[in-house]
Amino acid sequence: MRMLRVMAPLLALVTQLAHAGAAAAGRTGFLLCQSCHGSCGQGNRELNAPRLAGLDAAYLERQLLDFSSGRRGAAAADVLGAQMAQMAKTLSDKAAVSQVAAYAATLSAPSEPATPGGDLTSGKALFSMCAACHGPAAEGNPALQTPRLAGMSSWYLLRQLEAFRAGWRGVGPADSPGARMRMMAMTLADGAALRDVIAYINSIAPRAAPAENACRF
Numbered sequence: 576m577r578m579l580r581v582m583a584p585l586l587a588l589v590t591q592l593a594h595a596g597a598a599a600a601g602r603t604g605f606l607l608c609q610s611c612h613g614s615c616g617q618g619n620r621e622l623n624a625p626r627l628a629g630l631d632a633a634y635l636e637r638q639l640l641d642f643s644s645g646r647r648g649a650a651a652a653d654v655l656g657a658q659m660a661q662m663a664k665t666l667s668d669k670a671a672v673s674q675v676a677a678y679a680a681t682l683s684a685p686s687e688p689a690t691p692g693g694d695l696t697s698g699k700a701l702f703s704m705c706a707a708c709h710g711p712a713a714e715g716n717p718a719l720q721t722p723r724l725a726g727m728s729s730w731y732l733l734r735q736l737e738a739f740r741a742g743w744r745g746v747g748p749a750d751s752p753g754a755r756m757r758m759m760a761m762t763l764a765d766g767a768a769l770r771d772v773i774a775y776i777n778s779i780a781p782r783a784a785p786a787e788n789a790c791r792f
């Protein structure tokens with residue numbers, strides 16, 4: 576019993592140090608990424624590169640593996656997904672992927688200004704369905720494998736809803752999180768519904784992001 580009492584905090588410390596170690600190692604790997612996604616992971620609309628700051632490590636890691644394995648970014652018409660897939664393939668192995676994901680998950684940047692347009696009332700009603708998985712404040716829920724949507728690049732979120740609907744994303748083999756989301760995207764009636772729900776998501780104030788690598792620009 577006494578042994579357990581000593582071991583539990585020790586194990587927690589070892590896990591914490593392992594995470595910190597992976598994040599530190601991923602910093603160098605992120606140098607390539609920041610040429611498009613920005614040094615704070617703030618995103619760059621001109622390069623179509625979305626904000627990464629605010630996403631959790633498990634989601635980031637899964638997306639990188641999806642890109643490099645062809646579950647994402649492989650559809651003929653998905654030019655931007657293909658561009659990112661090329662980048663994901665430069666990561667040498669699973670350890671390199673975990674490290675860069677661990678580092679990116681420590682980034683924090685002011686949230687993107689919302690893209691104007693969309694009807695907030697209709698968007699709020701539509702969002703009640705999304706909240707079940709993405710959380711009431713669109714903060715994401717790692718237990719359900721859902722990413723944060725609040726404060727993320729609204730133009731990118733719109734493109735992803737279109738990608739799910741077009742079958743560019745969420746149709747690959749063994750992509751059950753993607754398949755779950757594709758099913759939800761198909762329930763949105765039309766382009767106006769997509770814009771309305773994104774407008775509402777962008778009206779939700781994002782929760783304060785981790786301050787570790789907080790960065791102003």
Ligand code: HEC
Nearest residue numbers: 607608611622623624625635638639655656658659662675
């Ligand atoms: C040449 C520019 C470029 C570089 C360099 C680049 N990316 Fe990307 N990345 C993109 C684009 C464009 C997208 C959007 C793809 C889409 O629309 O499906 C993207 C999407 C992503 C996503 C998906 C985000 C989400 O919310 O699902 C992740 C994760 C990501 N990039 C991580 C990285 C990492 C890590 C690196 C470095 C190893 C990197 N990127 C390097 C252009 C780039």
Ligand code: HEC
Nearest residue numbers: 704705707708720721722732735736752753755756759772
């Ligand atoms: C049944 C659970 C579930 C519901 C309900 C749901 N989602 Fe998702 N969503 C997911 C999962 C899981 C993912 C991650 C997919 C992946 O890993 O590729 C996701 C991903 C997304 C993405 C991609 C984000 C990114 O960074 O690339 C967007 C955008 C999105 N959801 C919007 C919505 C909207 C809007 C609604 C409501 C209309 C909604 N979701 C409802 C499960 C859900």
